[in-house]
Amino acid sequence: MALDGKVIAVTGVTTGIGRAAARSFARQGALVVGVGRRSDRGEQVAAALRAEGHSMIFVTGDVTRPDECTRFIDTAITAHGRVDALVNNVGGSGTPTYVPTVDVTPAQFDESVALNLRSAFFCSQAAVKHMRTAGGGAIVNVSSCVGTQAMATQVVYAISKAALDHLTRCLAVEYLEDGIRVNTVVIGGAMTKQSARALSEVAAATHRPVPTAETLPDAVQGTDMDSIVDALAFLCSDASRGVTATAVAVDRARSAGAVFSAALLDALGGRWNR
Template identity: 40%
Template structure:
């Protein structure tokens, strides 16, 4: 598997990707491997995650699957410890795992949905960055990219808890960036809009609703998981050495309207 963009400088970097069993996570794991990185692909779903890792290896890349549930701090700690024990360090992390929860009017939301969404989207990112930063400090630095969604910038009807969770991810991103940029760790986020993935299929429920939202973007289409992966690689690379605390919006122009 030959690197397609040598300027990214990611060859031999040790990269952890969560939520890597499908969609944006799988595409980003493949993209990092294509650039010559050593990829640890983590997800809850073992069969799907192992299939992603196997597809990377089949193309000559370096990848292994690690089963983990990001709502468990012990699982997150184990992911980081595995990277350090087996490869000597952790250079890059893409904290991508997340959930949409249940969309409903504000007054119909309940504690169960709140706990599920906040645990998956916020607490997991907090735990992930906590352990990732500690490991990166010991090895001289690194880069973290969080998946925050364009929902970190706007409100959206019937999605109060999800939107709150993504605003929180940007808050964590900015605070960690302020604390650790001077110590060699950059922390940024990608903010995708509607991306053609199984996640979006679940959010919208049917193809007509998803297409209507895609048509409402300036681009007039959905984005692709590969486009988000390209942004994540950029933010993780030396090309983004002056970026930290930023959210790179990838929404087809939706929030500019």
């Protein structure tokens, strides 16, 4: 998967998947331009990579705002003259993670839609304008298995991820002749601070101890970070030049129904051991 010399824009690089992707891409020779709201964390990631001899520019910005999306992509164009790939990684369910539908406030609704859909739409819009004139590019959206597998008390997160999946297909069809590939990586929960918080909420709700990676059943463990980053790299690279409008599931079979296995029922029933 040759990323050497490719200009890759990544959203949400201050933590989790975005940070892991930025580090991996830069170490593979990509010219990374990242964006995030926490300037201290973002600059720390970028400075560490530059100290290793790699390339990364960090932009402080909030990609739920269209003008910030444009500024982010324009920074990459100014620095490198093009954007070869965009990874729309920013997302989340807000706080708290699990909210019954009848209790969702307008503010919580707007926050989740902005994180999962609005950010990807307007970053993609800004990137497409440049990719069309450059002869093509790749856009990769980070989605979730709950976009297809319904989950109670996460309705806004789920429907915004479902919309993100369809955004992938719509953009892929609309810009096929422009050489722009658009794909989705579907994850089943990564081992991040956000997923750890969600797991703590489940444990509290069931009055059980917070489980660990060693005690969780396979069906409810998160996807390992290396697997997610490798999938993102593949879809940004020329190795996937024939792949578009596709959802690549890196989710421990959750999209196939593993979340409804006996292992999950055991876990939610308090029997955390495999």
